[in-house]
Amino acid sequence: MTLSLELPVIETKQETPDVKSIKLSFNNQRLDYKPGQYMMIEFDVIDEENGSTRPLSIASSPTEDFLLFSTKISQSLFKQRFNSLKAGDKVKLKGPMGIFTLKEDAKEAVLLGGGIGITPFRDMVKYCCDKKLKIKLTLLYSNRTPADIVYKDEWAVFEEENPNLKVVHTITESTAGWLGRTGRVNEAMIKEFCSDLDNSLFYICGPPGMVEGLSNLLKTMNVPQSNVKIEKFAGY
Ligand SMILES: Cc1cc2nc3c(=O)[nH]c(=O)nc-3n(C[C@H](O)[C@H](O)[C@H](O)COP(=O)(O)OP(=O)(O)OC[C@H]3O[C@@H](n4cnc5c(N)ncnc54)[C@H](O)[C@@H]3O)c2cc1C
Structure with missing residues (x-):
């Protein structure tokens, strides 16, 4: 309502x-x-x-x-x-x-977020932690620099709480001192963390260009379109 x-x-x-x-x-x-x-x-x-x-x-x-x-x-x-x-x-x-909502009985879900497009994913991730849902959840979170990571201190806490959660940060601008992953989310990265491309749910959120790019990538990877949900943050 x-x-x-x-x-x-x-x-x-x-x-x-x-x-x-x-x-x-x-x-x-x-x-x-x-x-x-x-x-x-x-x-x-x-x-x-x-x-x-x-x-x-x-x-x-x-x-x-x-x-x-x-x-x-x-x-x-x-x-x-x-x-x-x-x-x-x-x-x-x-x-x-909105209908960009978490399917609570999903087996596996991959969340692809960029920059401020992380907001609905904090909601979903925290919900899975608190409700102790069994969903195998992977968040691939892309930012320009480490300083742009939103809710920075919370991700490790959520991972500690939820053994089914994996949070992967990737940084697209070369940054001195960053020891984690670099570059945009790509096919190899998705395959590395998603064990079942045919049956996983994919959620993509961020600026329209990023959402379209990742949505097209999943198409070329033959991910069933009915398993892909998108939220475009129009205005960016
Ligand atoms: C479902 C949904 C959820 C969102 N959640 C968030 C969130 O959690 N955090 C967040 O920061 N942002 C979110 N956004 C985006 C947010 O609503 C604003 O559009 C954005 O933050 C830009 O607002 P602004 O006031 O900075 O710029 P604006 O003053 O709105 O203008 C920026 C530019 O974008 C253009 N523009 C604005 N709206 C549209 C549109 N609908 N289509 C095409 N062009 C447009 C304007 O004409 C202008 O040129 C969400 C958007 C949607 C649709």
């Missing part, structure tokens, strides 16, 4: 040099949503071209007692307002919406 809510900010956090998060309190209200869904957020700004609302994926799991949203700060009036929020401010939001 779609609800209109007005919830207070309880915390803000600078996640990376250009990504900011806000945590909202439920204020004793209930919101039923599925991991992967998004909300429409509205601010009192007048942006004649792009309006005063933006869809933002819910980054917190339904098992958590707050709502988390993260966004890349741009010059738009919406983002500038987001960036200026402080504890106690009220935020108007409508939802939940």
Whole structure:
């Protein structure tokens, strides 16, 4: 059911040099949503071209007692307002919406995220940890530099909690001191971590160009299209 809510900010956090998060309190209200869904957020700004609302994926799991949203700060009036929020401010939001949702009885799922396209995956991963779901879950998370990794400290904690979870970071810009994987997510990387291409579910989220590129790659790898779910963060 779609609800209109007005919830207070309880915390803000600078996640990376250009990504900011806000945590909202439920204020004793209930919101039923599925991991992967998004909300429409509205601010009192007048942006004649792009309006005063933006869809933002819910980054917190339904098992958590707050709502988390993260966004890349741009010059738009919406983002500038987001960036200026402080504890106690009220935020108007409508939802939940979307069909980019976790299939809880999947055997194996591969999450392909780029940059800020990680938000619905934090929700899904945390949900699998808290619910102790048996899904074999692999997150291949691509960023330009290590400094761009969002929720940086949480990934190792989630892996400790969930023996079925593997988080793989890859960095696309050469960075001194980075000892992990480099380069874009490619066929070899997907095959290395996915044991059953025919029966795994694939979720892709990020800027439209990245989503289209990876979606085409899976097509050339003969992954059944019915097993591929995408969420394009239009506007990037
Ligand atoms: C389902 C969904 C979930 C999302 N979740 C997140 C999230 O969790 N975090 C996050 O940071 N972003 C998310 N986004 C993207 C977000 O809604 C904004 O579009 C994006 O952050 C850019 O907003 P902006 O205010 O910076 O730029 P804008 O002022 O919106 O403009 C950026 C440019 O993109 C163009 N543009 C805007 N919208 C569209 C569109 N729909 N199609 C084509 N061009 C467009 C504008 O005309 C402009 O040139 C999500 C998008 C969708 C669809």
